[in-house]
Amino acid sequence: MxxxxxxxxxxxxxxxxxxxxxxxxxxxxxxxxxxxxxxxxxxxxxxxxxxxxxxxxxxxxxxxxxxxxxxxxxxxxxxxxxxxxxxxxxxxxxxxxxxxxxxxxxxxxxxxxxxxxxxxRPMKGISRPGIAAIWPTLRSDIIVLDMGATIGADARQLVDYAILGSALARALFDQDSPTIGLLNVGTEEVKGLESIKEAGRILAAASGAGFTYHGFVEGDDIGKGTVDVIVTEGFVGNIALKTAEGTARQVASYLRSALSANWMSKLGALLATSALNALRRKMDPRTVNGGVFMGLNGIVIKSHGGTDEVGFKSALGLGYEMARSHLIDKITEGMQRFPVSAVTDLPTPEPEASA
Missing domain, CATH: 3.40.718.10 (Isopropylmalate Dehydrogenase)
Incomplete structure (x- = not known):
């Protein structure tokens, strides 16, 4: 037992x-x-x-x-x-x-x-905690962080998030070297803010230390599941999350309207009941409810405040899996793998209250 x-x-x-x-x-x-x-x-x-x-x-x-x-x-x-x-x-x-x-x-x-x-308290070596979310994609579930713990992020924080996200992927998905992508306005190395480009250079040099650095990814790569972990700062991450939730509800509303428009569409819906129920479950944000507070000396799960009992069950289940898989130990092990010299020259940001 x-x-x-x-x-x-x-x-x-x-x-x-x-x-x-x-x-x-x-x-x-x-x-x-x-x-x-x-x-x-x-x-x-x-x-x-x-x-x-x-x-x-x-x-x-x-x-x-x-x-x-x-x-x-x-x-x-x-x-x-x-x-x-x-x-x-x-x-x-x-x-x-x-x-x-x-x-x-x-x-x-x-x-x-x-x-x-x-x-x-933050774990030793982590400049600022982040919130990670499990995100369903066309390929499989992936991890996206930060989801809004901190507005704005410098290169050091983005590297921290990559380390934390890779540890979560190893804990959740049993992957030895999950792929990491930095969310950017393009995949070319010359594009994006300087903080993103600097974080990319650090991660490229450290690739293999518990993760495989894929490079820059764009917004549509989230839904494609191009990489196992997508790293961004909290402002962009939170907007992406809320946009995805709103889009899921919009598509579901369109689908309901289309399938009830006339007797032919209602008949088609009846014949496709099993497939439609599977689609409904896949698009239900309650089934992936829960954000993991990463980088602390303990595990905290944030459930969506407006969810119902099904969504809260999902958040509790996520917390159970995080504890069962010894997430804190995996993050500590990931920090030990990562070359300390990669970030020692980067300034540590001043603490700031989360939004």
């Missing part, structure tokens, strides 16, 4: 919390029996929901926290008033204290990153 994976959950984080959180945990436990949960939040709201799911209740502990971080609070304000006392902070603290293997929250992204960074 595999060792139990302990998940610390901010039960109050997200638009539909705590019901979507508790129901999502129930669904997650059905798929992975060797899971236990620590729910942080208001007991008077959490306990009645746990009573609806006796099997989940038997695998759960509830830690009362009266304070909840609002979705519109600035990271600095949330950190100042929520440190040590909020459900978000306590969910992260459980990882630091060794009570849990991973923390999951659907709360305020900026606040979660600020608290995670302050509580767990």
């Amino acid at each position: 595999t060792d139990t994976i302990r998940i610390s959950v901010d039960a109050m984080g997200g638009d539909n919390a705590p019901r979507a959180v508790i129901h999502g945990a129930h669904l997650a436990l059905k798929e992975r029996k060797n899971t236990s949960f620590i729910f942080h939040g208001r007991q008077e709201l959490i306990n009645p929901l746990l009573d609806e799911f006796p099997a989940l209740k038997a695998h759960s502990i509830v830690r009362h926290c009266e304070m909840v971080i609002a979705s519109d609070e600035k990271p600095s304000q949330a950190l100042r008033k929520g440190k040590n006392v909020s459900s978000m902070w306590q969910s992260i603290q459980a990882v630091k204290d060794g009570e849990a293997d991973v923390a999951v929250s659907g709360g305020n992204t900026g606040a979660l990153m600020a608290m995670s960074t302050f509580c767990l």
